[in-house]
Amino acid sequence: MVNPMLALREIRIATTALLLVHGLIHLMGFLKPWKITAVPQLSGRAIVPLSEGAFRVIGVMWLIAAGAFVAAALLRLMDRESWWLIAAPAIVLSQMLIILQWGDAWAGTLANVLLAVAVALGAGTQQFHEVNLQHARGLLAKAPAGEPPILRSEDLDKLPPPVQRWLEASGAVGRPRAGTVRLVQRGGLRTAPDQRYMPAAAKQYFIVDEPGFVWTVDVTMMRVIPVVGRDTYINGRGRMFIKAGGLVTVADGTGPKFDQGTALRFLGEIIWFPSGALASYITWEPIDGRRARATLTFKDVSVTADFEFDERGRVVGMTAQRYFDGKTLERWVIPIAEWKTIRGIEMPVRGSAIWKLAAGDFEYYQWEILDVETNRTTLWDEE
Numbered sequence: 001m002v003n004p005m006l007a008l009r010e011i012r013i014a015t016t017a018l019l020l021v022h023g024l025i026h027l028m029g030f031l032k033p034w035k036i037t038a039v040p041q042l043s044g045r046a047i048v049p050l051s052e053g054a055f056r057v058i059g060v061m062w063l064i065a066a067g068a069f070v071a072a073a074l075l076r077l078m079d080r081e082s083w084w085l086i087a088a089p090a091i092v093l094s095q096m097l098i099i100l101q102w103g104d105a106w107a108g109t110l111a112n113v114l115l116a117v118a119v120a121l122g123a124g125t126q127q128f129h130e131v132n133l134q135h136a137r138g139l140l141a142k143a144p145a146g147e148p149p150i151l152r153s154e155d156l157d158k159l160p161p162p163v164q165r166w167l168e169a170s171g172a173v174g175r176p177r178a179g180t181v182r183l184v185q186r187g188g189l190r191t192a193p194d195q196r197y198m199p200a201a202a203k204q205y206f207i208v209d210e211p212g213f214v215w216t217v218d219v220t221m222m223r224v225i226p227v228v229g230r231d232t233y234i235n236g237r238g239r240m241f242i243k244a245g246g247l248v249t250v251a252d253g254t255g256p257k258f259d260q261g262t263a264l265r266f267l268g269e270i271i272w273f274p275s276g277a278l279a280s281y282i283t284w285e286p287i288d289g290r291r292a293r294a295t296l297t298f299k300d301v302s303v304t305a306d307f308e309f310d311e312r313g314r315v316v317g318m319t320a321q322r323y324f325d326g327k328t329l330e331r332w333v334i335p336i337a338e339w340k341t342i343r344g345i346e347m348p349v350r351g352s353a354i355w356k357l358a359a360g361d362f363e364y365y366q367w368e369i370l371d372v373e374t375n376r377t378t379l380w381d382e383e
Helices: 004-034 052-077 083-100 108-140 161-170 256-272 274-278
Strands: 180-189 198-207 212-221 225-234 237-244 248-254 282-288 291-298 301-309 315-324 328-342 345-357 360-374
Touching: 004 052, 004 083, 004 108, 052 083, 083 108, 108 198, 108 212, 108 225, 161 274, 161 282, 161 291, 161 301, 161 345, 198 256, 212 256, 225 256, 237 256, 256 274, 256 291, 256 301, 256 315, 256 328, 256 345, 274 282, 315 345, 328 360
Parallel strands: none
Antiparallel strands: 180 198, 180 360, 198 212, 212 225, 225 237, 237 248, 282 291, 291 301, 301 315, 315 328, 328 345, 345 360
């Protein structure tokens, strides 16, 4: 399993180091005109004639730029998305000073170009994250008020035996039903069978009274380029939206085939909140002693998936027919590899997602669940 936190930390450290070193180098532009120490590397000349007093003013501006870069470095080190708001004007001021004293400082332009790219990516990513939060808040606002009812043993009577065993073994009986769900996930994502996995970190929010979710993801492409995405299922409609650096649209999928795909996602992901199996829009029918078929019908979309359970009542996999790349129906399989108890509910915490294609299996996502919490209407980012 690739570690998205490690890749994101590497990017953060590299950007922080560049900001810090670049800022400290700017101090030489202050030390020279103020004659605090000898700086033989600098000639002290400018592209236009300047008096000694003017050079001192320019020196103060070099000091201001240095302080801004160092401040931005500290914010970046602390993983504050607002770091670019300080870095952007620092780059502008720095480049103006470099042009003024081009003979001494021209090499700093390269650092400013690199930092300008980082700032653009940081600004685009932050804006995309803000929109993600708006979608998540809007979704959770649709959840009904009041305490959810307790799941009782008799509520399971009409379910197929393997589904009953699952809910009983999970620990969901005797606990409040899930009205809202939020989870934290990490994993590895790829878009072709011959690619390496890209580290991914995701957060997801569900409402259960009517089916809906907002899934947001941060992916690191080539260990350098941030890619941000959002998969939503709201009011029975699905959308997949992905941007590189929050700036360049990579994918924007909508329409009936995406509605079907996101509805299937919701149906499959009730494995993280088992009481969702009793939602009024889901019906079950037995297949055999270890398998059951679930059908989710909402708005004008109906989707079906087969769930498989082991002798202990744990979900071990799910299979369905889903549109691959929003085009053709293909077999979609979710095998599960590990289970843990999180906040009193035993659930799958590690698995993958696989397309069964004519050309061979395409495992495109490896996932790991880090935390799941039900009946909360606040966002992870707001606590």
